Structure formats: structure tokens, C-alpha cells
Amino acid sequence: MEAIVRQAQNGILKDVCEVALVFSNKPDAKGLKIAADLGVPTASIASKGKSREQFEKEVIEFLKPYKIDYIVLAGFMRILSPLFVREFKNRIINIHPADTRLFKGVGGYEWAFENKLNSTKITVHFVDEGVDTGPIIAQKEVDLRGAETLEEVEKRGLRAEHEFYSEALRRVLSGEFKLQEKES
Numbered sequence: 347m348e349a350i351v352r353q354a355q356n357g358i359l360k361d362v363c364e365v366a367l368v369f370s371n372k373p374d375a376k377g378l379k380i381a382a383d384l385g386v387p388t389a390s391i392a393s394k395g396k397s398r399e400q401f402e403k404e405v406i407e408f409l410k411p412y413k414i415d416y417i418v419l420a421g422f423m424r425i426l427s428p429l430f431v432r433e434f435k436n437r438i439i440n441i442h443p444a445d446t447r448l449f450k451g452v453g454g455y456e457w458a459f460e461n462k463l464n465s466t467k468i469t470v471h472f473v474d475e476g477v478d479t480g481p482i483i484a485q486k487e488v489d490l491r492g493a494e495t496l497e498e499v500e501k502r503g504l505r506a507e508h509e510f511y512s513e514a515l516r517r518v519l520s521g522e523f524k525l526q527e528k529e530s
Contacts, residue, residue, distance in 0.1 A: 347377045347420035351384050353512040362519040366412050370422070371401070377421060393424065402430040418515060419473070423452075428475045436525055438473035439518065441511045443503050445469055445485065450478035459499045464491050466499075468507055470514035472525060483523055484514040 347368060353359040368381035371393035378388045391408060393401040406429075409417075419440040431438065444454030445467040458466040467485045474480035488506045493499045517523040 348380050348384070349508040350418060350420060350512055350515065351381060351386055355384065357512065358516050359512055359519065362516055363416075366414060367409075369405075369409075371405075371424060375421075398424075398427050399429060402427055406430065406433050416519070420511070425477055426473060431473055431475050436472055439483065439515065440471055440473050440478075440480070441507055441514075442469045442471065442478050443507070446471055446478040446480075446482065450476075455500045455503050456496060458490060458503075459493070459496045465489050466503065468503060468510055470511060481525055483518060484510070486510040 350359070351365050351368070354363050354365045365381075365386050368377060368386050368388045370378055370388075370390045373390040373392055375390065378390060381388050389408065391401065391404050396404075414434075415437065417434055417438045419438065426438065442450075442454060443466070444450075444457060446469045449457045454466070465487050467487050469478075469485050470483045471478070472480040472483065486506055488503050490499055490502065493502060514523075
């Protein structure tokens with residue numbers, strides 16, 4: 347999130363977007379303070395103790411006045427329901443620490459490390475009603491040769507993510523990337 351905000355303020359995203367809001371389902375999320383310190387509006391609605399449906403309905407209603415073009419997930423570790431995904435169809439973007447055709451869900455870097463992969467791919471994709479099954483926007487290979495610990499795999503992956511996510515977002519936000527609709 348911080349890398350994206352910085353790129354939107356002074357980097358490769360500056361001429362294609364404005365960060366309207368940084369939102370969290372955790373009121374004490376570290377990212378909210380970081381965003382506020384960078385001058386970005388922040389908000390939170392706690393999800394704890396609420397059903398997924400109740401929480402997401404609150405979020406949908408809360409977001410309506412913002413007239414958001416895209417929702418960019420960065421550290422939001424909840425699976426979004428079909429209700430939410432349909433409300434923002436083809437407007438939710440996520441980054442996943444693996445090739446989504448090979449590994450879905452939590453633990454992409456652990457999967458790469460445990461399988462002793464020489465490389466992995468970071469995937470930026472649109473969110474659909476499945477888990478990491480949406481259309482791929484872009485992928486970036488991360489060299490893992492010589493990484494002897496999970497921490498080293500994560501470090502290499504996160505370093506690549508911080509640059510690559512903004513690059514992929516620029517393709518979407520500038521209109522360079524066009525989502526191909528599946529024919530029914």
C-alpha cells in the first residue's frame with residue numbers, strides 16, 4: 347500500500363490516478379497510520395464479530411459516496427464474497443505471491459520455498475468470485491536461486507512486489523491493459 351501511495355503521489359502512477367482512500371477492516375492497521383502520514387484519507391470498519399455479508403454491505407454503502415473507479419487490494423487478507431465482487435465487477439485488483447495458475451490462496455512464498463523452486467511468479471489479477479482465479483493482468487518472475495530461508499524468499503518477493511504492483515496498475519489505469527470479457 348505504501349509503495350502504491352508513493353507512486354501515486356510522486357511516481358509512475360502520478361498522472362493516472364489519485365488514491366481516494368486507504369481502507370482497512372482493522373481499525374488499528376499499521377497501514378492506516380502510514381497512509382494518514384502521507385496525507386491520504388483513511389477509514390476503517392471493523393469486521394470482527396460481524397458476518398461477512400453484514401460487514402461487506404456496510405463497506406459497500408460506505409464506499410458509494412467516493413465513486414471509486416478501482417479497489418486495489420494491498421494487505422487486505424479477507425476473501426471477498428460474490429456480493430462484494432459483483433458490486434465492483436472488474437474493478438477490484440489484487441496481487442498474489444505466486445503464479446495463480448499453479449498456486450492459489452495464502453502461503454505463496456512458503457509454497458515456493460517448500461517446493462525448492464528456482465523461481466516463482468508474482469501475479470497481479472482482477473478479483474472474481476473465486477480465490478485467485480480472476481483474469482491475470484501481469485506477472486513478474488522472481489529468481490529464488492540461492493535463497494536458503496523462507497525469509498530470503500519473502501524478501502525477494504516483496505522487493506519485486508513493491509515495484510511491480512504499481513507498474514501493473516499503471517497498465518490498467520492508463521487504459522493500456524484491456525480486460526478481455528469471456529464470451530457466454
